[in-house]
Amino acid sequence: MREWADFETREGDGGTVLAVTGPLTVSSIGPLDYRLRELDSLEAIDISGVSAIDTVGAWSIWRAATDLDAKITGASEKAERLIDAVKAAESSASIHPERLGLFERVAESMGEIVVEWGRGVLGIISFLGGTILAMGSVIRHPRRFPLVPIVRQFELVGVSALGIIGLMSFLIGIVIAQQGAVQLAQFGAEIYTINLTGRLAFRELGVLMTAIMVAGRSGSAFAAQIGTMKLTEEVDAMRTIGVSPMERLVLPRILSAVFMMIPLCFFSSVVAIIGGAFIANFALDIPFWTFLQRIREVVPITDVWVGLVKAPVFGLIVALSGCYQGMQVSGNAEDVGKRTTMAVVQAIFMVIVLDAFFAVFFTEVGWA
Known part of the structure; x- marks a missing residue:
């Protein structure tokens, strides 16, 4: 049975003397320490009846x-050494x-x-x-070209994403056309909903929303897998065997x-326009095929090229x-x-920043 x-x-x-008995060790001093904290005043603490003592007991x-x-009285030689050591280690620091x-x-x-942002930029540039x-090493040694892994990633990044990107783009096209028509109706210009939907889909939202979706879907997977x-x-094992x-x-x-990213963005833009044509057929009484035919007339080919130029950069x-x-x-x-969270946040932030840069750049070169 443990002795306390x-x-x-x-x-x-000259006053009240506290006589301590039993072992003053880390395993037995718990109840005594709480009771000592409740005392108000003493003349002396007599530890002559202590059977064992360690640093924790000496400190208490x-x-x-x-x-x-x-004052402390009745201390053995060992107790005096421990108390002196505890006293020497006293610190008044907070x-x-x-x-x-x-x-x-x-x-x-x-x-x-x-500073952290600067280190991250330098790290990504180095990477x-x-x-x-x-890439240069693979070009110099074509037999090391990772064809099978690339084809596999083509399937994961591109083909497997068609469903979710198509659904997202279709709904975005519906939202653009519906909300655009509501605002343009105030000026009797509902017909320009076609212009709004087409140009936004090809030039901005198609590539931007696809990049955000790929960042959340594939960018996070890259970070988690690696x-x-x-x-x-x-x-490390790959490096050890020379791979x-x-x-x-x-x-x-x-x-x-x-x-x-190039076919995904084009696919996204086309599906968004189909979504706009779908809602326009019901909300604006614009026939579905008329909407699509009008897209060819009002959307300049430069808008298509703007989206296709952005796509590989955003993918990178x-x-x-x-x-x-x-x-x-x-x-x-x-x-x-x-790191997975950081990868998604970092990718989306950089995509939006670059999209703003591209908007200014293409305006300056006359592709507005």
Whole structure:
């Protein structure tokens, strides 16, 4: 049966004396420590009846003596050494660090964000350079071209995404046409709903929404797949046997995203226009085939080229972000989820920024 530390009080010549008995060890001092904290004043603490003592017991007795302004008596040689060691290790430093002011905290947080952002940009540029080198190496050694992985990624990124992208685009086309018609009806210009739907679908929303969908669907998958392989040391194993992870893991995913974004975006734009024609047939009394025929007349071919030029760039950004974040996974499984989230957020942010840049650029070159 475990023996617990205990105490009793007696009156001494100058006041109350606390006589401690039993073992003062980490496993037996718990109840005694709570009772010591409730005392108000003492003259001395007598530990001559202590059967065993360790650092925790010495610290508890020394702390109680310090708080109650009492002296310690009856200490054995071992107890004296431990109490002296505890006393020498005393620190008056605050347990909690000093809290900075609001302005300093905001400035510090902003600085950390900017530094982290700069490191991320440099990391992605470096990763892009590694991808270009891997591409050059494959071109110099065509037998190492990862044909099977690329075809597999073509299926995962492109073919498997047709259903969800088609449904999304069809509904977006319906929304554009319906809301556009409501606003244009105020000016008696419902017929221009065709212009609005066609130009928005080919020039902006088709490629932008497809890129966002691919980022959430394929970009996150790239990060999770490569991150899991990195966590289970499969990437290190590939390097050990002489297989380049950049050539076998990263390159197929980047090439598939770059090339499959072109047909996906065109498909998305066409389905969005079909969705607009569908709702216009019921809401605006514009015949379905008349809507489609009018699209050929009001949408300039430059709008189609604008969307097709954006598509591979957005695909590169999405795949690059997903693969880069996947290769940065380290530590534990929690980091896989963190990096996957970062890959999607980073890809969508960069896609929107680049879309704004393209809008200004194409306007300046006369493709407005």
